């Protein structure tokens with residue numbers, strides 16, 4: 264899709280917020296910082312179409328021309344995440360309704376219902392007009408549809424569309440009733456008109472209804488995206504189209520499924536942690552994005568649609584924060600060097616560049632204190648100096664662009680599992696698929712193993728180990744995928760909560776984890792949710808948290824047992840040799856150190872190896888390879904320098920590395936490896 268060997272660098276540029284003399288300063292500063300891509304027009308609908316069908320494109324013409332003249336490419340956005348005031352006044356029925364039945368009003372952004380015909384028509388119209396005018400503009404490199412799809416709605420348009428979607432998924436009401444187990448609490452439906460979106464209700468809502476609503480809304484938003492994409496593509500098939508993903512438990516979007524519909528997976532990443540957790544979150548977000556991109560490319564290939572140059576699995580960090588980020592209670596400053604470290608961590612894990620929200624900090628508006636590459640203080644500032652330095656660094660490491668990221672362990676992830684575990688009627692409120700994936704990923708990250716994120720059904724060749732954390736929803740097809748892997752000699756770690764329910768969130772009876780009992784050689788009789796702060800000791804040291812289980816052996820051998828409480832002496836971690844493979848079961852959430860040791864044992868036993876075994880704690884190592892060479896990214900997250908064995912050329916300094924490279928405190932080294940010396 265995009266030529267390899269050139270990383271994209273830039274951020275959201277909002278010329279509509281500034282007089283034109285500032286634009287000229289902007290492009291000069293962009294050149295200084297080696298910015299080569301900016302997102303334009305994301306929230307500019309009211310300036311582009313100030314009144315229905317009355318357009319003002321002059322300013323955008325001049326802005327795009329100015330970029331073009333300076334060799335800066337544009338990711339031109341469709342502005343449909345923020346309909347103008349006139350639209351909301353003319354179409355109050357297209358304003359979103361909350362689960363409580365409250366209709367929201369214009370005044371912020373995202374005030375639309377994606378199922379409302381008036382909104383969809385207006386969105387198609389503005390996308391078509393933009394396509395018509397700019398599809399062949401020389402500065403255009405990428406279409407950026409909308410912004411962070413995710414807003415939900417419970418209006419009557421949504422309810423009607425939900426019924427249509429359910430009829431297509433389940434066929435008839437009997438099947439829907441069975442899938443949602445509506446015999447419970449007198450919820451049996453005898454007419455489609457009785458079915459609605461899961462609005463606020465008296466007590467616990469139906470889990471099948473909640474889950475299907477999330478799936479439906481993901482498909483509805485995807486339909487809205489695809490309508491725009493098709494218009495843009497038709498205007499110039501050579502220009503790739505994407506939309507930026509927002510991450511979070513609240514987001515009703517199945518990003519992996521969407522990946523087959525975008526030409527490039529684009530993610531926005533704002534770590535919620537401010538301590539070392541931010542680096543772990545960064546690594547996971549990048550591995551997720553790469554996993555989604557790979558999954559999407561495979562599905563496209565299956566459908567006969569060719570992928571792109573980067574093995575069909577391109578992804579881009581589309582937004583991140585240069586400095587102040589929103590955290591609970593106050594904004595948090597990114598320490599010097601951290602912005603570059605985060606960006607290079609994304610690039611090391613396969614991003615085609617590093618993009619930011621935003622280029623210049625606005626003087627007004629709701630997010631005026633959100634950080635920017637050009638802060639309120641102007642270019643004479645630490646952040647802008649770091650911006651310039653990062654631009655240079657990205658050029659120096661660009662030769663690794665397009666190379667494959669090395670991974671010896673696969674971790675399973677599934678959006679629907681995350682949604683299903685949000686139901687309030689589960690045995691604990693601390694069940695969270697994403698957090699369980701993050702805990703396993705963190706353990707492997709700390710142990711230095713490269714990880715790929717895989718979706719159920721993805722090919723597993725080449726991985727030493729597959730880890731399935733809290734894969735709560737398991738269809739028969741997914742269970743078969745795991746069975747085939749283990750029969751073929753695979754090594755597997757399954758954690759608590761996996762395999763408990765089918766794809767409709769109905770429990771598989773006969774003992775947990777119903778879908779995996781044979782593979783794991785265990786039968787779980789009882790759950791023991793633990794109170795916040797409670798720990799249960801394990802033999803061999805360490806503790807379990809959140810959850811414990813009564814595990815009966817049915818072929819597996821115990822590896823660790825509970826060492827206290829009602830479960831004392833009973834198995835906590837087991838291993839089962841099954842078919843030609845080995846399957847571990849972990850029935851509690853081990854503390855981080857214990858988890859790291861357990862997964863390290865499982866991974867080493869499976870023949871997986873850490874990326875750079877000699878890298879000291881706190882230094883993240885990622886290797887990328889292609890036919891052109893091998894690159895070792897070393898990110899030092901500690902406050903002192905470290906020497907790491909390597910040989911080749913360090914790209915950021917140009918220095919030859921004979922036996923070891925020094926990675927500065929809080930800094931990065933990228934070594935083009937001398938393969939003969941390894």
Ligand code: GLA
Pocket residue numbers: 410411531533582589620630633
């Ligand atoms: C998201 C949005 C941006 C901005 C940032 C703030 O990523 O896309 O418009 O609101 O969050 O962090």
